[in-house]
Amino acid sequence: MDFSLTAENLAYRDRVRAIVAETVTPDVVDRMHTTGTFNSPELNLALARAGLVERAVPGLGKGDPIELYILFNELEKAGAPFDGLAIALMIAGVVQAVGTDEQKQRILPTITSGEALVCMGYSEPDNGSDLANIKTRAVRDGDEWVINGAKMWTTMAHEASWVILLTRTDPELPPRRGLTMFILPMDTPGITVDPVHTMATERTNATYYDDVRVGDEAVLGAVNGGWATMMVALSFERGVMGGTNPGVALLRHFADWAAESGLVESPTCRERLARMAIDNHVATLLTQRSAWIAASGGQAGLEGSITKVFAVEAYQKAARWCQEMAGPAGLLQFHQPGAAAGGFVDYDARHSPVTTIYGGTTEINRNNIAERHLGLPKAR
Amino acid sequence: MTVELGLSADQEAIAELFDGFFAKESPVSVARAAEPLGFDRDLWGKVVELGAPGMGSAESAGGGGASLSDLVLVAEAVGRSIAPVPLVDHLAALGVLDDPDLVAGDALAGVAVRPADADGVWRLVPVGAVTDVVVGVDGDDLVAVRSAPPMAAPLNHGSAPLADRSARQGDRRVLGPAAAFQPVLDRWKVLTAASLVGISEAALRMGVEYVMAREQFGVPIGSFQSVQHGLADLPVLIDGGRMLTHKAAWALDRAEPAADDWRLNDIEDGSTLASMAFLFTSEGAAEATHRSLHYHGGYGFSEEYDIQLLYRRARGWSLVLGDPADEHLQLADRLFGPVEA
Numbered sequence: 001m002d003f004s005l006t007a008e009n010l011a012y013r014d015r016v017r018a019i020v021a022e023t024v025t026p027d028v029v030d031r032m033h034t035t036g037t038f039n040s041p042e043l044n045l046a047l048a049r050a051g052l053v054e055r056a057v058p059g060l061g062k063g064d065p066i067e068l069y070i071l072f073n074e075l076e077k078a079g080a081p082f083d084g085l086a087i088a089l090m091i092a093g094v095v096q097a098v099g100t101d102e103q104k105q106r107i108l109p110t111i112t113s114g115e116a117l118v119c120m121g122y123s124e125p126d127n128g129s130d131l132a133n134i135k136t137r138a139v140r141d142g143d144e145w146v147i148n149g150a151k152m153w154t155t156m157a158h159e160a161s162w163v164i165l166l167t168r169t170d171p172e173l174p175p176r177r178g179l180t181m182f183i184l185p186m187d188t189p190g191i192t193v194d195p196v197h198t199m200a201t202e203r204t205n206a207t208y209y210d211d212v213r214v215g216d217e218a219v220l221g222a223v224n225g226g227w228a229t230m231m232v233a234l235s236f237e238r239g240v241m242g243g244t245n246p247g248v249a250l251l252r253h254f255a256d257w258a259a260e261s262g263l264v265e266s267p268t269c270r271e272r273l274a275r276m277a278i279d280n281h282v283a284t285l286l287t288q289r290s291a292w293i294a295a296s297g298g299q300a301g302l303e304g305s306i307t308k309v310f311a312v313e314a315y316q317k318a319a320r321w322c323q324e325m326a327g328p329a330g331l332l333q334f335h336q337p338g339a340a341a342g343g344f345v346d347y348d349a350r351h352s353p354v355t356t357i358y359g360g361t362t363e364i365n366r367n368n369i370a371e372r373h374l375g376l377p378k379a380r
Numbered sequence: 381m382t383v384e385l386g387l388s389a390d391q392e393a394i395a396e397l398f399d400g401f402f403a404k405e406s407p408v409s410v411a412r413a414a415e416p417l418g419f420d421r422d423l424w425g426k427v428v429e430l431g432a433p434g435m436g437s438a439e440s441a442g443g444g445g446a447s448l449s450d451l452v453l454v455a456e457a458v459g460r461s462i463a464p465v466p467l468v469d470h471l472a473a474l475g476v477l478d479d480p481d482l483v484a485g486d487a488l489a490g491v492a493v494r495p496a497d498a499d500g501v502w503r504l505v506p507v508g509a510v511t512d513v514v515v516g517v518d519g520d521d522l523v524a525v526r527s528a529p530p531m532a533a534p535l536n537h538g539s540a541p542l543a544d545r546s547a548r549q550g551d552r553r554v555l556g557p558a559a560a561f562q563p564v565l566d567r568w569k570v571l572t573a574a575s576l577v578g579i580s581e582a583a584l585r586m587g588v589e590y591v592m593a594r595e596q597f598g599v600p601i602g603s604f605q606s607v608q609h610g611l612a613d614l615p616v617l618i619d620g621g622r623m624l625t626h627k628a629a630w631a632l633d634r635a636e637p638a639a640d641d642w643r644l645n646d647i648e649d650g651s652t653l654a655s656m657a658f659l660f661t662s663e664g665a666a667e668a669t670h671r672s673l674h675y676h677g678g679y680g681f682s683e684e685y686d687i688q689l690l691y692r693r694a695r696g697w698s699l700v701l702g703d704p705a706d707e708h709l710q711l712a713d714r715l716f717g718p719v720e721a
């Protein structure tokens with residue numbers, strides 16, 4: 001095995017680091033937590049203008065495929081608002097993989113320029129883990145499709161130009177075979193967006209689709225082939241585009257505060273900092289493995305599940321430790337005098353619970369590992 | 381492509397060779413029969429025929445010139461079969477020893493992982509009961525001492541050939557200052573980590589096999605989701621530990637010194653990574669063997685079933701270094717700087 005990055009990789013990484021250092025100012029981070037929108041147009045544009053975005057899109061990028069990992073690993077480690085860009089690039093990857101030439105020409109440039117965001121409409125009020133049974137309907141009407149239904153947790157919908165929408169086109173077929181994926185502009189008449197606020201700072205949305213009319217140009221992948229398109233999207237989501245190294249920023253914030261406050265002299269604290277550093281590095285190596293598999297032409301679905309299960313549980317454990325070690329100062333939020341690590345201790349303790357839920361819950365990932373890796377029978 | 385996280389063709393061959401060898405020559409029954417000493421002289425003889433003892437030694441010294449990254453594959457195979465031979469310790473010790481009889485495997489070497497006490501005794505050397513030469517720290521020096529092994533061990537948790545060995549009596553050679561021990565200890569940690577990954581994987585396989593065969597309530601217990609999820613956590617620990625161990629070996633094989641930047645999670649130093657790998661796989665192996673034992677139900681606790689052999693060795697092979705909390709604190713010093721006394 002060779003864990004070294006090439007000179008070219010390192011140059012790419014340094015360019016990302018430089019842009020992050022320049023654009024992800026404390027104000028930008030503060031705005032992210034005040035607005036709940038984990039996206040920074042300045043960052044996206046700066047990365048795009050430097051040509052670092054297009055080359056990283058899975059399957060499209062001319063760069064070394066490992067660059068996609070480098071990009072999001074750097075953004076995540078820096079605590080940058082990268083969710084908007086991650087979703088956009090993930091969907092760009094899906095369009096590149098299953099879209100028509102016309103779709104690629106119409107949609108991809110808007111994303112790779114760093115301008116357009118995309119939101120993902122998979123989950124519904126009554127279907128989260130059980131996506132195969134979603135109810136949003138798309139019905140053929142002449143040359144058009146008419147879409148009706150409700151989606152829940154449509155993150156970035158309030159900023160996005162595009163939505164990728166999982167619908168049911170044939171209720172007579174078995175659940176997975178009657179689904180179709182669409183990609184349509186968010187300003188299509190009939191779409192409404194309501195904010196959903198969360199217990200951390202992050203904002204998401206409920207979205208509603210009332211007689212939304214689109215043509216065949218909006219069908220992404222095959223009609224009734226929505227599940228296959230969905231699998232492509234999920235393989236990216238559980239791969240290398242952030243979400244598997246949340247502990248790095250936490251360790252940095254907390255260790256700096258522990259040094260300032262003198263807490264770092266406590267052996268308990270030092271042991272836990274060492275444990276956090278180990279877990280962070282394991283999470284990175286597992287993510288690198290997914291990146292390497294993807295770069296060698298494979299799909300890291302299973303390895304992605306393994307990585308996610310590990311990384312987010314380690315992060316939750318770390319967040320809990322930090323809050324305990326900080327004592328009451330760990331209860332104070334951003335902008336409160338005396339808040340541990342400037343409020344990040346409280347923030348990570350509030351944010352971390354969602355990480356075993358979104359992007360496929362830990363139970364769903366364990367089912368995946370048990371069935372596909374261990375060869376155990378379907379669970380009862 | 382840059383980063384290369386697969387095994388090379390040569391490494392695939394090494395892994396296959398040793399897995400095949402130990403699967404054939406050392407099924408778990410061999411480890412069981414070698415209790416309580418934890419050493420099988422005949423098996424060692426076969427290991428010698430294979431050329432394994434000198435595999436990592438320089439070609440100029442009659443060795444195979446294999447890298448630590450290659451030896452990791454051997455150590456993992458030892459772990460998977462819990463083979464009762466001190467190959468891991470021998471390979472680690474040969475990082476600084478090149479006596480022809482050690483390279484050939486006619487004599488055995490081990491590592492005293494903790495310094496000698498004030499009386500010049502290395503306490504509970506991991507394979508001290510059976511090795512001719514022990515290398516370790518005595519005072520300010522790194523020394524190698526050759527003396528007759530006791531060939532008996534105090535009864536212990538992992539049925540390991542533990543023994544106290546003198547750092548002063550016998551044929552004693554000073555190899556360098558105490559600091560020169562660090563590379564030996566790093567090798568020992570990495571190879572031990574690899575063997576713990578192997579033991580974890582063996583425990584997982586045993587567990588999966590058992591839960592598919594055992595039926596309760598009319599179905600295999602492996603179809604119960606709580607059992608599945610308990611086992612599904614193990615590949616997570618195994619894969620993570622394996623990656624970390626390989627990275628540590630890669631870092632130690634690279635001659636260039638490298639610095640760590642924990643703030644950016646850039647960990648490149650071989651000693652740091654060896655410590656991380658050892659700690660992570662120690663916990664992983666304790667967890668994997670325990671879970672697998674648990675899903676065996678009462679049979680897991682019985683002497684007759686093999687999982688208990690793995691459970692005990694997972695602890696025995698790692699705790700010889702001392703309380704892991706101390707190792708964590710040393711790692712913290714390394715990463716974050718020592719605390720002012």
Ligand SMILES: Cc1cc2nc3c(=O)[nH]c(=O)nc-3n(C[C@H](O)[C@H](O)[C@H](O)COP(=O)(O)OP(=O)(O)OC[C@H]3O[C@@H](n4cnc5c(N)ncnc54)[C@H](O)[C@@H]3O)c2cc1C
Binds near residue numbers: 154
């Ligand atoms: C902040 C946030 C942002 C999100 N962003 C998006 C987005 O942009 N787009 C989008 O489409 N979705 C998004 N989601 C939705 C997310 O993917 C779902 O919340 C998730 O898939 C779980 O679905 P659910 O919430 O309906 O929970 P449920 O599916 O009802 O699960 C509840 C509990 O039951 C467990 N469970 C369910 N099924 C099983 C099973 N078979 N075996 C064992 N346990 C099981 C789950 O693990 C969980 O613990 C977001 C969610 C949040 C909270």
